[in-house]
Amino acid sequence: xxxxxxxxxxxxxxxxxxEQRRLSVDDLLPSKIMHPGDAEDAGRGLRLCDLTPAAVxxxxxxxxxxxxxxxxxxxxxxxxxRMTRLLEYEPADLTCRVEAGMxxxxxxxxxxxxxxxxxxxPPHPERATVGGMVAANTNGLGRARYGTVRDWVIGIAVAYxxxxxxxxxxKVVKNVAGYDLMKLHIxxxxxxxxxxxxxxxxxxxxxxxxxxLGHFETATPAVAAGLLLARSYLAPAAATVLDRRALWECxxxxxxxxxxxxxxxxxxxxxxxxxxxxxxxxxxxxxxVEGADLPATFWDAVRDWSAPDGDVVLLRAIAPIAAIPTLxxxxxxEASVIIQPAxxxxxxxxxxxxAAPTLQRVRSLAGDEGQVVVAxxxxxxxxxxxxxxxxxxxxxxxRALKQALDxxxxxxxxxxxxxx
Amino acid sequence: xxxxxxxxVGERYAFADPYEMRLYQYDASPETALPEIVVIPxxxxxxxxxxxxxxxxxxxxxxxxxxxxxxxxxxxxxxxxVITFARMDRILEIDTENLRAVVQPGVVNLALSQAxxxxxxxxxxxxxxxxxxxxxxxxxxxxxxxxxxxxGVTVNHVTGLEVAxxxxxxxxxxxxKSAEAIGYDLTGLxxxxxxxxALVTRIWVKIQPLPPVQKTLMAVYxxxxxxxxxxxxxxRTGILPAAIEMMDKLSIQAIEAASHAGYPxxxxxxxxxxxxxxxxxxxxxxxxxxxxxRDNGASEVRIARDEQERQALWKGRKGAFSAMxxxxxxxxxxxxxxxxxxxxxxxxxIDAISERTGFKICNVFHAGDGNLHPLVLFDAFQPxxxxxxxxxxxxxxxxCAQAGGSVTGEHGIGLEKRENIRYVFSDDDLEVMDxxxxxxxxxxLMNPGKIFPGNGLQPSxxxxxxxxxxxxxxxxxxxxxx
Numbered sequence: 001x002x003x004x005x006x007x008x009x010x011x012x013x014x015x016x017x018x019e020q021r022r023l024s025v026d027d028l029l030p031s032k033i034m035h036p037g038d039a040e041d042a043g044r045g046l047r048l049c050d051l052t053p054a055a056v057x058x059x060x061x062x063x064x065x066x067x068x069x070x071x072x073x074x075x076x077x078x079x080x081x082r083m084t085r086l087l088e089y090e091p092a093d094l095t096c097r098v099e100a101g102m103x104x105x106x107x108x109x110x111x112x113x114x115x116x117x118x119x120x121x122p123p124h125p126e127r128a129t130v131g132g133m134v135a136a137n138t139n140g141l142g143r144a145r146y147g148t149v150r151d152w153v154i155g156i157a158v159a160y161x162x163x164x165x166x167x168x169x170x171k172v173v174k175n176v177a178g179y180d181l182m183k184l185h186i187x188x189x190x191x192x193x194x195x196x197x198x199x200x201x202x203x204x205x206x207x208x209x210x211x212x213l214g215h216f217e218t219a220t221p222a223v224a225a226g227l228l229l230a231r232s233y234l235a236p237a238a239a240t241v242l243d244r245r246a247l248w249e250c251x252x253x254x255x256x257x258x259x260x261x262x263x264x265x266x267x268x269x270x271x272x273x274x275x276x277x278x279x280x281x282x283x284x285x286x287x288x289v290e291g292a293d294l295p296a297t298f299w300d301a302v303r304d305w306s307a308p309d310g311d312v313v314l315l316r317a318i319a320p321i322a323a324i325p326t327l328x329x330x331x332x333x334e335a336s337v338i339i340q341p342a343x344x345x346x347x348x349x350x351x352x353x354x355a356a357p358t359l360q361r362v363r364s365l366a367g368d369e370g371q372v373v374v375a376x377x378x379x380x381x382x383x384x385x386x387x388x389x390x391x392x393x394x395x396x397x398x399r400a401l402k403q404a405l406d407x408x409x410x411x412x413x414x415x416x417x418x419x420x
Numbered sequence: 421x422x423x424x425x426x427x428x429v430g431e432r433y434a435f436a437d438p439y440e441m442r443l444y445q446y447d448a449s450p451e452t453a454l455p456e457i458v459v460i461p462x463x464x465x466x467x468x469x470x471x472x473x474x475x476x477x478x479x480x481x482x483x484x485x486x487x488x489x490x491x492x493x494x495x496x497x498x499x500x501x502v503i504t505f506a507r508m509d510r511i512l513e514i515d516t517e518n519l520r521a522v523v524q525p526g527v528v529n530l531a532l533s534q535a536x537x538x539x540x541x542x543x544x545x546x547x548x549x550x551x552x553x554x555x556x557x558x559x560x561x562x563x564x565x566x567x568x569x570x571x572g573v574t575v576n577h578v579t580g581l582e583v584a585x586x587x588x589x590x591x592x593x594x595x596x597k598s599a600e601a602i603g604y605d606l607t608g609l610x611x612x613x614x615x616x617x618a619l620v621t622r623i624w625v626k627i628q629p630l631p632p633v634q635k636t637l638m639a640v641y642x643x644x645x646x647x648x649x650x651x652x653x654x655x656r657t658g659i660l661p662a663a664i665e666m667m668d669k670l671s672i673q674a675i676e677a678a679s680h681a682g683y684p685x686x687x688x689x690x691x692x693x694x695x696x697x698x699x700x701x702x703x704x705x706x707x708x709x710x711x712x713x714r715d716n717g718a719s720e721v722r723i724a725r726d727e728q729e730r731q732a733l734w735k736g737r738k739g740a741f742s743a744m745x746x747x748x749x750x751x752x753x754x755x756x757x758x759x760x761x762x763x764x765x766x767x768x769x770i771d772a773i774s775e776r777t778g779f780k781i782c783n784v785f786h787a788g789d790g791n792l793h794p795l796v797l798f799d800a801f802q803p804x805x806x807x808x809x810x811x812x813x814x815x816x817x818x819x820c821a822q823a824g825g826s827v828t829g830e831h832g833i834g835l836e837k838r839e840n841i842r843y844v845f846s847d848d849d850l851e852v853m854d855x856x857x858x859x860x861x862x863x864x865l866m867n868p869g870k871i872f873p874g875n876g877l878q879p880s881x882x883x884x885x886x887x888x889x890x891x892x893x894x895x896x897x898x899x900x901x902x
Contacts, residue, residue: 090759090761092652092761093790094655147572148599166849167846167849168849168852168853170826172757172758172789172829174573174790175828175829176562176564176573176828176830176831176832176833177827177837177845178833178845178849178850179853179856179857179871180562183605183608183609186608187600203660204658207658231516231629234698266701267697267704270698273698318595318599318600318601319598320518320520320596320597320598369597371598371602373602391603392593392603393592395603397859398604400859401604401856404856405856416603417603418603
């Protein structure tokens with residue numbers, strides 16, 4: 001499925017050395033750049049790459065470029081930086097249509113002006129793009145309450161290597177016409193096509209919001225309290241359990257060993273009731289409710305913590321929520337950790353030197369229905385890690401889907417699961 | 421063929437008697453077609469083996485469960501084998517710790533919520549046919565229902581599937597009890613694929629805590645345009661109700677005649693709204709919504725005082741299609757969607773079609789998400805009426821597509837709308853979908869003749885009305901459709 005060598009002239013624009021460095025992926029440098037102006041333009045560009053054939057790495061805001069295995073080959077940086085328009089937005093319909101390169105913070109600002117928002121909060125929204133969020137399936141802290149990217153994308157336009165731009169879904173919130181190809185592209189890391197436009201549902205910004213912190217001596221009761229709340233009707237908008245190092249990294253330098261941080265959202269009386277319920281849950285689990293002055297940037301820091309730069313490896317375990325207490329109790333002490341119990345997600349930051357043994361350990365603990373991926377790592381470490389773990393059930397179908405939509409294997413070759 | 425199928429499922433559960441085949445030729449749509457063999461497997465492994473026997477012999481396979489499809493999704497247009505999931509109707513596991521249930525495809529939608537209720541949980545998608553339709557069928561069509569406005573449709577609640585592939589393999593895809601899985605989201609792709617890629621043999625669904633209180637309001641309007649504008653006004657306040665349903669004058673009259681739900685007979689339109697929450701919040705939201713309704717032209721707003729009154733209001737809505745039997749011997753139902761701000765103009769255009777053609781059209785629908793269910797009333801025994809009604813349906817779906825909407829919101833494309841799909845998708849769009857389908861089913865044996873337009877296939881060989889079975893079901897009044 002690899003890109004055949006042999007072409008001498010690559011399509012695309014010349015690139016400066018600085019740009020090459022900026023657009024490097026796992027220490028590989030692109031030879032040229034393409035930055036299409038719209039979906040059709042993206043289709044034409046991809047067609048040229050396919051004819052060559054030239055290996056394409058798709059670029060949005062670059063916040064998730066440390067995810068995935070190193071590309072097998074990298075010729076063209078295919079950037080959505082010029083595709084930044086909000087194409088349609090009708091507040092009374094609670095829907096919008098945007099180009100893939102639009103920054104999330106720009107989208108949220110436009111929605112916010114109408115009292116609305118997209119309740120997805122991936123890391124670094126000032127850089128992350130809508131298309132990147134879709135391709136990498138990046139979900140923030142609200143995932144247990146509000147769902148993930150797949151619950152908010154209602155339509156998509158995708159440019160394929162054939163040069164064609166094909167749509168799926170639509171602009172209405174309820175629609176079962178044709179196959180739900182949105183799902184196929186969400187989290188596909190651009191290996192099946194380049195997401196060019198995205199149609200989204202949005203929601204009203206909740207009336208009221210509050211934060212509550214509880215601190216605990218060990219992880220398990222903090223996680224248990226978070227789970228108890230998650231299974232209740234008044235589930236928090238975000239429930240995260242942080243160890244002391246993670247807490248400090250998020251700008252809260254309190255001397256607590258484990259912290260359950262809860263974000264409560266909803267109608268005013270709902271938030272009041274949720275706060276009472278949460279206070280009870282924390283105390284019942286043996287924790288202490290804290291009224292610390294929270295830095296204004298605390299939740300942003302928690303959100304961004306899972307997309308680190310530099311010499312840090314982020315491992316992400318996803319497991320059934322009932323398995324999270326066991327998993328949390330066995331976290332190696334060298335890792336700093338943020339757990340989202342209700343989402344079944346455990347994020348671990350480890351130094352490159354201990355990445356391999358920690359990965360192996362957490363994989364063995366995650367169980368049958370759990371999985372552990374290297375969500376972010378410097379290039380030097382990746383070569384020694386199995387980034388995705390074993391291919392999932394149904395993998396032959398996945399490989400065949402790749403073959404059907406990208407027969408020459410030009411899209412992000414090698415970065416996805418099982419070498420796709 | 422029959423002998424080999426009987427080797428798998430036993431003598432009793434594979435049959436080809438022409439008389440019995442007639443029971444499997446229809447669903448809730450007007451189309452019919454006879455299968456050649458019907459198989460009723462008892463396990464996932466049997467399903468997989470049956471599929472393999474069929475695909476090896478190039479015999480089409482069509483899945484069937486509650487058969488309440490309104491789009492001909494389960495009608496075996498190319499004959500072949502119908503696999504029905506009547507025996508695979510068990511709830512395999514309820515796991516409140518992980519907020520999951522694991523079910524077989526033949527489990528009736530309502531049965532799952534009933535089983536969960538004593539534990540304080542429920543399964544959110546609630547098609548109006550939930551007393552008859554199955555979760556397997558819901559997965560095939562990505563079914564919706566009145567409460568999808570806030571909670572989403574089937575795909576938002578399914579986290580994993582076990583499927584029998586056309587190759588005869590049985591695989592489990594998706595996160596199942598985990599929220600996510602690595603790799604492509606095959607679960608999300610398969611939900612709503614109408615049995616054209618694989619057959620679902622086991623389903624992992626999310627369950628959620630029951631809301632403490634549900635407040636249901638009825639708001640009375642002089643006409644559908646005023647009611648539609650009120651819907652937009654409600655959405656703009658930032659309150660998102662769990663459901664917003666609308667019924668027009670004709671529907672109200674039919675419903676009242678059938679079930680005495682308490683809708684005023686002189687109303688031009690009725691909105692049924694529901695909010696849920698803890699008692700004090702539900703109360704407050706109910707009052708706030710009532711005010712918005714009044715400020716936007718409601719002549720009367722009534723909040724259901726107790727569960728009995730609430731159930732009566734909902735019974736009227738959920739039994740609306742059955743009630744149509746009071747007005748007309750036959751009806752043809754559409755499932756168009758428009759952006760909710762386009763409701764007033766779309767309804768006006770539908771009204772104009774009714775006036776121009778002389779056919780009465782009722783509207784009872786999910787107003788909150790713009791999902792229209794125009795019901796064209798007709799008499800199938802009058803020559804030419806059925807054809808005229810199909811043309812009206814086509815015109816309405818075109819209207820919806822032109823308004824930026826869709827030709828189906830929850831019923832699926834099936835057999836009936838496979839030409840209408842062109843109103844929303846180009847050849848390029850369909851070509852990509854076809855490529856994806858062929859990855860699973862290269863020889864187009866899985867529910868052939870569905871979703872995709874043309875293909876040189878003939879529509880069903882037997883045209884409605886084949887007899888009187890459907891007519892009786894409709895007029896009988898107890899069955900809940902849609």
